[in-house]
Amino acid sequence: MPPRQSPTARQLRLGVELRKLRENAGLTARQAGEMIGANQARISNIETGRFGLSEQSVRTLAHNYDCTDEALIEALVSMATSRDRGWWEEYRDTLPPRFLDVAEMEHHAVALRVAQVINIPGLLQTPEHARSLFRQAVPALRPHEIEYRISHRIKRQAILYREQPPQYTAIIHEAALRMRFGGAEVARAQLDHLSKMAELPHVTLRVIPFDGTMFPTVGHGLDYTYGPVPALDTAQLDAAHGSELIDSVAQLTKYRLILDRMQEAALAPDASHDLIHRITQDT
Structure with missing residues (x-):
């Protein structure tokens, strides 16, 4: 072979x-x-x-x-x-390999914890919100490339709706909630979607308010997937050049600590939900 x-x-x-x-x-x-x-x-x-x-x-x-x-x-x-070929394999010839890697990593995770300061986490984005982001990609994407990325992103979200979904915790800064990507109508729909997702028993949303305490940040998106054993955890960092998957023990320990401290700086789930509702009314 x-x-x-x-x-x-x-x-x-x-x-x-x-x-x-x-x-x-x-x-x-x-x-x-x-x-x-x-x-x-x-x-x-x-x-x-x-x-x-x-x-x-x-x-x-x-x-x-x-x-x-x-x-x-x-x-x-x-x-x-395991010989199963995941749904993401259908995108192997149309999307960069890292897109497939992220989907596979999420699919096998027993829990996920993410933090975003500027953007809404991908698993919580509406199609129109995602479209507005992909339209700003540099270099510019062609229309069919944008649609491939949106389709892939929406299929990734299926893990939150399966029979035994992973526990999902999202720590989002207020700045990301106030961004009007796609205009006011798209932004309101995105905020409404966040509120609905927060009602799922396995989804926890925590918002870091502008007037909150200091917290550490890596300056870009951080996704942490928990494997079946701690040795198989993975951290994913989003950057302009693409995402990076990290598996070293020292780095995983560092990013868990960063997430812990960001979570400590965030409002409780109920207070976070109230803040999202107020921002929705202002949008």
Whole structure:
């Protein structure tokens, strides 16, 4: 079987975690290969997501890497043996790969926590609000490219409506609520949608008011997805050049702390809902 040309975010993450375990065990790729009857090149391709491996191979490597975290091992086995192709694969030839990575990451999350200072979180945007944002992209997007992005964004939101949805917490600064992207009518519809989403039992909205306390911020969107075990958490940072996925323990600890402090600076859910309602009336 030839190597994968475009490993998914999940396949890449599996390789990253196996490499971390190997390096923590102080073993070389050649030594790891001997454990499963493979050569050094094969291990290198596994660790870069270009080759898959069987359940038994995952367990053999984890055992020889002295991994005693059974929950992590089971999660890695699930990542290695899953053969499902998510809905996002239909966009592989029409959208940048990172769009697909984000959708896959969200799909497998057990919980999500996001923070936005300027924009409404993508999973809470209306189609018209999203359209107004994509129309401002630099370089400019062609009409059909905008529609692909809107379609993809709306399909991502399906995780909030499934039978067993993840817990979703959004921390939004008041500035983002007062932005009139798309004009007053689009802005009011977006705020109404936020209020309705906040009524879902698994959705929590917290607003940081202009007159609130100081808080740390990364200056751009921060999405934190919780995996089946803490080692598989992922932080996603939005920037002008695209999104960046982060999985290092030190960085994940940092971004959890940032989210904690932003949440401390935010109003309680009920007070946040009241503020959204007042801003809607003013829009």
